[in-house]
Amino acid sequence: MTLPSSMTAVEITANGGPEVLQPATVPVPTPKAGEILIKVAFAGVNRPDALQRAGAYNPPPDASPLPGLEAAGTVAAVGPGVSRWQVGDAVTALLPGGGYAQYVTTFADHALPVPDGMPMDQAAALCETYFTVWSNVFRRGGLQAGERFLVHGGSSGIGTTAIQLARLRGARVFTTAGSGEKCDACIALGAEAAWNYRDVDFVDAMKAEGGADVILDMVGGDYIPRNLRALAEDGRLVQIAFLQGPKAEVNFAPLMMRRQTITGSTLRPQSVASKAAIARDLETEVWPHLASGRIAPVMDSEFALTDAAKAHARMEGSTHIGKIVLKVG
Incomplete structure (x- = not known):
């Protein structure tokens, strides 16, 4: 050529x-x-x-x-x-x-x-969304079948991917979004509930479901302490972006008492080998479901x-x- x-x-x-x-x-x-x-x-x-x-x-x-x-x-x-x-x-x-x-x-x-x-x-x-969701929700967050998963911005590229992969793995999925149309789209993808964050306090809503085992957040700012309140005992907060800023005031005493974990990552700075390992996981665990049409972007x-x-x-x-x-x- x-x-x-x-x-x-x-x-x-x-x-x-x-x-x-x-x-x-x-x-x-x-x-x-x-x-x-x-x-x-x-x-x-x-x-x-x-x-x-x-x-x-x-x-x-x-x-x-x-x-x-x-x-x-x-x-x-x-x-x-x-x-x-x-x-x-x-x-x-x-x-x-x-x-x-x-x-x-x-x-x-x-x-x-x-x-x-x-x-x-x-x-x-x-690739950008599937690599990000797989490495953060499943590798870092350790989401398991039957656990309660909350993803913010459920109608975004990350959100729509996270909903589908979490449902594929047998988790119960909850999400927030900014309009009724976006919430409807999240429900259609398999979310059990989708809350318009302009009208519903996701902390109260998630607590009513027993608390989240894993939360995927890209908002940051004042969502950080709210996310910790919305987590169940032994819950994991996974941070991947900060649309509202990277700083917040957090009382760590409840985190210790409830054995919670805060983690997160960015994809681009990771090593060539690390990203290659994610690619291998995806090809084995996810690509067959894309080929079958069970999930899709x-x-x-x-x-x-x-x-x-x-x-x-x-x-x-x-x-x-x-x-x-x-x-x-």
Whole structure:
């Protein structure tokens, strides 16, 4: 396959709002040892992309400065030492960056086959959320069948994924969302109850159910002490973002008395080996259910690559339900 020397990509021209995302012509990257080059069909749009655009989430030193942490497409080239993938293979992949482009490199062990029968737009909406939910809810949070699980922002990409995976594993699922429409969408995915946080105090509602064994939170701020009150004894609070800030005043005495755990993680800074291990788990435990159609990404909208600014504006407007993707190929 003859590759072009340049490609269309979306650059962050300055720290700021969605308008700083601008199309540009840049060189096509070359895969290094252990990497593959993907000809991108669709790229996923995620909250960390917006944080990077705002200057609050810098890429690792050796990563592309272009935004984009997940994509799906076909393998266009393989670097030295790569044996699993061949040119032409359909893959979906977690990326260190660079997904808002016609071509992107990533570690071969961070790519997974596109599930049988799944269109590329859906495949592009898998990795960032599935890696995040799997590693935090099940690995860090230890959610088990029969336990009560509360996820905030249930209609988001993370939320819709967490609801489905928790139900798949036999947990009882509860969620919060910001409108009746969003709550209905959560119920349709398998949540036992969905509370509009504008009208319902989730602490009281969760206590009435016996308390949560695991809470997945991306809100932070004053949700942190409220989450601890909503947890059951031996409950685990898993923090993955801070939309309302990372600081809160917490009384740790009840946490000790009730044997609670606070944990959390971010995905991007983790080691190559750590993310490869998550990929192996997903391929074994989750990918068969995507191929069968038992679970699927919830899709909100699609924008052209050059309209990335509009995609970010929709995401930050918080009216979306599910995933937003950019059409590239």
